[in-house]
Amino acid sequence: LITEVRSLFPALNRFIYLNCAGQGPLNTRAAARVASVLKIYITRGFLDISEWKAIQSETRSLLAQLLGASHQELAFTQSTTRGLRIAMDAIPWRDGDNAVVQERSFPALLYPWVHAPPAGVEIRWAKAPHAGLVDEIRSLVDSKTRAVFVDWVHFVTGEMVDLAALSQMAEEKGFYLVVDTTQGLGPVFPELSSLRIDFLANTAAKWLLGIEGLAFLYVREGAMDGLRPGPLGWLSGEYETFSRLFPMPDPDPGAPRFEEGSRPVILIAGFSESLKIILSVGKEKVAGRVRELTGQLLEALEARGLSIATPRQPRAGIVSFRPPGDPEAYYQRLRNDGVIVSLREGLIRVSPHFFNTPEEVERVLL
Numbered sequence: 001l002i003t004e005v006r007s008l009f010p011a012l013n014r015f016i017y018l019n020c021a022g023q024g025p026l027n028t029r030a031a032a033r034v035a036s037v038l039k040i041y042i043t044r045g046f047l048d049i050s051e052w053k054a055i056q057s058e059t060r061s062l063l064a065q066l067l068g069a070s071h072q073e074l075a076f077t078q079s080t081t082r083g084l085r086i087a088m089d090a091i092p093w094r095d096g097d098n099a100v101v102q103e104r105s106f107p108a109l110l111y112p113w114v115h116a117p118p119a120g121v122e123i124r125w126a127k128a129p130h131a132g133l134v135d136e137i138r139s140l141v142d143s144k145t146r147a148v149f150v151d152w153v154h155f156v157t158g159e160m161v162d163l164a165a166l167s168q169m170a171e172e173k174g175f176y177l178v179v180d181t182t183q184g185l186g187p188v189f190p191e192l193s194s195l196r197i198d199f200l201a202n203t204a205a206k207w208l209l210g211i212e213g214l215a216f217l218y219v220r221e222g223a224m225d226g227l228r229p230g231p232l233g234w235l236s237g238e239y240e241t242f243s244r245l246f247p248m249p250d251p252d253p254g255a256p257r258f259e260e261g262s263r264p265v266i267l268i269a270g271f272s273e274s275l276k277i278i279l280s281v282g283k284e285k286v287a288g289r290v291r292e293l294t295g296q297l298l299e300a301l302e303a304r305g306l307s308i309a310t311p312r313q314p315r316a317g318i319v320s321f322r323p324p325g326d327p328e329a330y331y332q333r334l335r336n337d338g339v340i341v342s343l344r345e346g347l348i349r350v351s352p353h354f355f356n357t358p359e360e361v362e363r364v365l366l
């Protein structure tokens with residue numbers, strides 16, 4: 001099965017591709033699907049509203065299946081950043097509220113909190129590494145905490161925060177839990193119906209093997225009622241036809257209301273093929289393969305006595321280590337050998353997916 005799937009990813013024939021935390025390689029089925037939509041634009045000029053809706057509905061169903069969520073809980077966004085911003089703007093902040101925000105998060109989460117936070121909200125920075133993060137957040141939360149913003153998996157070290165513990169805390173304390181799952185979803189599959197995550201933002205482009213320019217936002221159904229109505233736009237409600245826009249439709253009761261305007265249907269169509277590949281291999285098998293590969297790599301790094309930034313438990317798909325000598329030179333040697341990884345903060349970040357092999361993973365050891 002893996003050999004068959006590998007043939008769908010031409011980059012895997014040319015490189016030792018171990019960089020899904022940077023960008024997932026594209027598969028030929030997604031590319032063909034993109035081409036099929038482009039062909040309609042080229043030959044006819046426009047998509048019928050029924051075609052336009054069908055593309056989105058198909059991809060939304062696949063995502064719902066992947067996450068254990070419903071259609072109504074999913075919105076397509078342009079980026080993870082946009083999804084997190086929508087959460088910031090939809091949360092009903094009141095005077096005197098505070099937000100607990102993870103300081104070591106990726107800038108998609110961090111940047112807006114540093115440079116454009118919601119007015120009047122006190123920010124309490126949670127600074128601990130992931131291992132101590134839940135305890136620190138617990139100590140920062142009080143009755144005025146309206147929301148907690150965290151990354152699930154650290155983009156450099158692969159450290160993971162315990163979503164079940166945070167989700168239980170959110171249940172007890174009643175704050176909105178907002179999570180960027182971009183570096184975790186794909187190697188690991190949380191069952192959202194059994195967690196209390198209010199907002200989850202994730203890109204299509206990395207572990208889910210989609211194309212850059214598309215992401216999605218999950219908003220828990222039970223959280224919708226208490227939110228502000230927006231951000232909204234003209235496509236926040238469902239039109240039967242584009243021939244008559246008035247009276248304007250009411251905003252969708254669920255997350256699709258946050259799809260504010262025109263969207264990248266071409267990318268949404270391509271993404272459905274990537275999701276079908278992951279679902280056809282199976283969530284458990286995908287997660288199990290990544291675990292095996294990262295476990296094997298951790299052992300090999302340990303055997304060499306290298307300094308490893310990734311804890312054994314819990315872990316997702318990222319394994320980062322400090323190479324001997326100059327990290328930049330090490331990274332360039334790997335590139336010259338056709339081994340694609342990332343260099344992040346002086347560490348070599350290896351991020352294999354289910355289609356990689358044990359032999360490929362060992363190639364990062366020079």
Ligand SMILES: Cc1ncc(COP(=O)(O)O)c(C=O)c1O
Nearest residue numbers: 079080081106108155182183203
């Ligand atoms: C944790 C995390 N979140 C988000 C992103 C990307 O965000 P966006 O989709 O807004 O470009 C990355 C990219 O490296 C990431 O590592």
